[in-house]
Amino acid sequence: MTEKLSETSAAENEVTEVTEPQEPEASPQGIIAPSSDWSNPLRDPRDRRLPRIAGPSGLVIFGVTGDLSRKKLMPAVYDLANRGLLPPGFSLVGFARRDWEDQDFAQVVHDAVREYARTEFREEVWQQLAEGMRFVPGDFDDDDAFKQLRSSIEELDASRGTSGNYAFYLSVPPKFFPKVVQQLKKHGLAGAPEGSWRRAVIEKPFGHDLRSAEELNRIVHDVFEPDQVFRIDHYLGKETVQNILALRFANQMFEPIWNRSYVDHVQITMAEDIGIGGRAGYYDGIGSARDVIQNHLLQLMALTAMEEPASFDAASLLMEKLKVLKAVKLPGDLGKHTVRAQYAAAWQGGEKVRGYLEEDGIDPASMTDTYAAIKLNVDNRRWAGVPFYLRTGKRLGRRVTEIAVVFQRAPHSPFDSTATEELGQNAIVIRVQPDEGMTVRFGSKVPGTSMEIRDVTMDFAYGESFTESSPEAYERLILDVLLGDANLFPRHQEVEESWRILDPIEEYWATHGRPAQYTSGSWGPEEADEMLARDGRSWRRP
Structure with missing residues (x-):
């Protein structure tokens, strides 16, 4: 392996x-x-x-x-x-x-x-x-x-x-x-x-755009051969992220419906409930999209969308993830399908918190995003027409990272609409943190004499299902470095493809006004809700 x-x-x-x-x-x-x-x-x-x-x-x-x-x-x-x-x-x-x-x-x-x-x-x-x-x-x-x-x-x-x-x-x-x-x-x-x-x-971060990443790769590879370089993305060391591959390829029940014929859209969220703390020197000028979307979220997207690899060695995994990243297409109108914003002062968790522009060390005129949401399409046979929505932000409602695969509604319902609640869409939600596990949402009959159907969830939690303790991400990754096992480390080709996706968005934002504002403790700016509403969809509330 x-x-x-x-x-x-x-x-x-x-x-x-x-x-x-x-x-x-x-x-x-x-x-x-x-x-x-x-x-x-x-x-x-x-x-x-x-x-x-x-x-x-x-x-x-x-x-x-x-x-x-x-x-x-x-x-x-x-x-x-x-x-x-x-x-x-x-x-x-x-x-x-x-x-x-x-x-x-x-x-x-x-x-x-x-x-x-x-x-x-x-x-x-x-x-x-x-x-x-x-x-x-x-x-x-x-x-x-x-x-x-x-x-x-x-x-x-x-x-x-x-x-x-x-x-x-x-x-x-x-x-x-x-x-x-x-x-x-x-x-x-x-x-x-x-x-x-x-x-x-x-x-990370490995560069701040495609050009700087290519130059850094050139410098590093002048000293170390590519297979001597291990780029850390600690999310790939998390048990739940690795379980994406087990979920998809070790089970017959999921893979047949993991495609455009059944999936309506995919949402990938990484939310934090804290601000930048004392990281102004690092964070300002980088922002949420460069800090999180370019690496963590695009890697999660690639694992979610990739085809089954020939084997689970580093070369085979790289090949399939690269196919996904190379197939990513940006929406035609970036103004309607991308959002950036900064958190504003508010009461959060019982205390008054400052807005981003009021944080120590932050220029009051800063354009750095603390929230970013983008819509991407994967232009291949499996995913054509299925949008992937990626979002990340600080000072949001709570700390959570999840991948939600949301399925299409049933083409026909024989049940009397007056006897059922408004049903949501079936979904498989992979929780990366903090409560590692998976949730399946589906409709079920409510006990009683009438045919009433309601959304329910079936939960799997790592902590309840296994006696083995999960290693911390860096524990797994350091051991893999010492063993020379590169399966969980992005290669330079993935890094560069990720920048090719994000660079046009960052360039657009740089020339189109200031970031929007959102209330600390909320789930982001109204503009992000409007982005999905244009497609007839809405964000999940984790």
Whole structure:
């Protein structure tokens, strides 16, 4: 299932047959056994009872003092170790502009793990991890710092047995991506010793338009081969997103109606109930469409609309997602079928909140969107005539991400309209967050002597159906990087196709007046409701 992207020997990831699953014990090599809950969702696909365990390796995090590293990356590394999925000599190197020693860095990781890790804290796991932690102080243009980084890696190869296998995680603002990768090349860190691998992990946003994305791809690929580059879209690491493929292709009941003959339209929503917080420096000038639609929502759309791949390796998934993105057509009138807006001051959740233009660090004349909604068409045989509506925004009614496949109404109803309520349309709703699961909406008879039909829902929730705990998205993605499994990582072709879709919309908005306004705590501007009303439809209320 996985595409092997490294030269790591097969023996490093070899899984031996066992007669019955059992909790492993500490090995002679010193691997710490996972916690007593051995119901592990990160399993080797060749044997569902066994976990996928990374071979000898280390992780270097640039920008290790940032929120992403503290709240997500370092806790995810600990959780992987606590589940027995990292090798005993796994090493973690932090690189940042701080005057720290190794022990100071270890304390920062310790505090982050204590506060944000999913799994219980175990001293023996922590001690084994801490022994492999190093810190390198310096700026990204500091040659001496990168020389020290190389020395630290060579020392860890000797003392921890990392075998020269390292992933470089760029948890830094996009403007620093070129400098970091060029420094890695200059100091001989990008090229792996014979029999080893090196990989680069890059966070979004990957460019701010098509031209910048193409230039960044050129710079990165001048240092790393395409199959060494892992672009993180953390949504693709979520269990519910991966379940889209299982829902469609592992079940006979859905795929026959997953097409234009039965589907009326599709709505994909990512709503947040918070404002920009302290992210003015990052957010202003980028906005909701670039921050969310270009990556998260177009990826969800591609997974929803794609054809069945020949296999579930990275190349096959890329091929089918690209077909969808290349088939996307923008509506002729962008003024009627796209909306951008900014949240306004209001009472939300019992407190007075400021509007976007009143937030600290925001220019009162800013044109940046905090809400975006667009209509797209997929011009192929399966989806011709079925609109896809994508929307995202901050300070909306509640935090929710979902994909709603809304079906056409029954062509004929034999029931007396006076004896039934106004029925909605059947829908399959995939909830990505926060209550992961799926809802099916359909009409059912109300108990009684008359024929009264009412909309009901049938719910599936991950937390109620499985005893296995779901890994946090970064936990799954970091493990996949170490294993060289690229299935859940967008390739540069997908990134560029996504910008080709969004660029004309952004260019139109830049020359057509100011963004609309919407009340904080609402579900967006009136213009967004009008956009769907023109098509005889309305937004779902999640």
